[in-house]
Amino acid sequence: MLRNLLALRQIGQRTISTASRRHFKNKVPEKQKLFQEDDEIPLYLKGGVADALLYRATMILTVGGKAFGMFEGTAYAIYELAVASFPKKQE
């Protein structure tokens, strides 16, 4: 009876998911070594090529977007002014 109870307890403690067995290796020590290298590269670029690409894309989109926005906004403002300047003919 007690043996059955103990067995039940073991089943309850066993995990259901096997997802973790998809062999996630602990790469933290490698990353620690990479990011602690004394090479003057700023943190936001220290991860490699992907960092630089992402950084460049973000900068281009934000600064370019600001320029585009200012242009688009100004263009729209002028357009609306032009429309407002010419009265529509009533039919």
Add this chain to the structure above:
Amino acid sequence: MTHQSHAYHMVKPSPWPLTGALSALLMTSGLAMWFHFHSMTLLMLGLLTNTLTMYQWWRDVTREGTYQGHHTPPVQKGLRYGMILFITSEVFFFAGFFWAFYHSSLAPTPQLGGHWPPTGITPLNPLEVPLLNTSVLLASGVSITWAHHSLMENNRNQMIQALLITILLGLYFTLLQASEYFESPFTISDGIYGSTFFVATGFHGLHVIIGSTFLTICFIRQLMFHFTSKHHFGFEAAAWYWHFVDVVWLFLYVSIYWWGS
């Protein structure tokens, strides 16, 4: 190479505050363009650059903490204070919407019929989907606590399981609320009832999505062995935020769904 003689973190210069500010400008002017000129380009650009900024900023925080070891005990203490202050500010944010609700519902005007819910509004039955939503969030509060204890006891598999359950429950809540919104007999433009209902529950729903995203990031970090049984502040911050979201819902349920019907 110079070494500091203190335990604090002197953060290195970073471009993300600038891109964050620019993305905020793009988002706000994008909203104006959308509302008035029917163009969504700027808004989409703003959302994209905002997402890129957040991803890279918090990626760098992980690098500083987990990979470079900058998150010493005093630094962690500061991060804790920071998260607590942030959540407090969110409490005040929601307090405003609850104020608005009680202001209108405690003294309903003659235009509404002198009673609450106002004339013409059929409120949702609080014992149907809203009650299910309440149980979903409460259960998620239990599962996240289970995940935390598993983490502290070095039980990797159970932590992953429990955190996954929490995230799935959060997703379930979001789907249920979305279907409620779709099926609702009243809209946001149905007077003050509609306004208070959808603004309060809408912002709450947004916070559930934000919280679920935060938890998902923690899930990925746990898979990548970032957390130790003694040091896992990112997870604790996510858990605090999640409990906050749960508590806001309880207030919403009792005030708007239950008392307000």
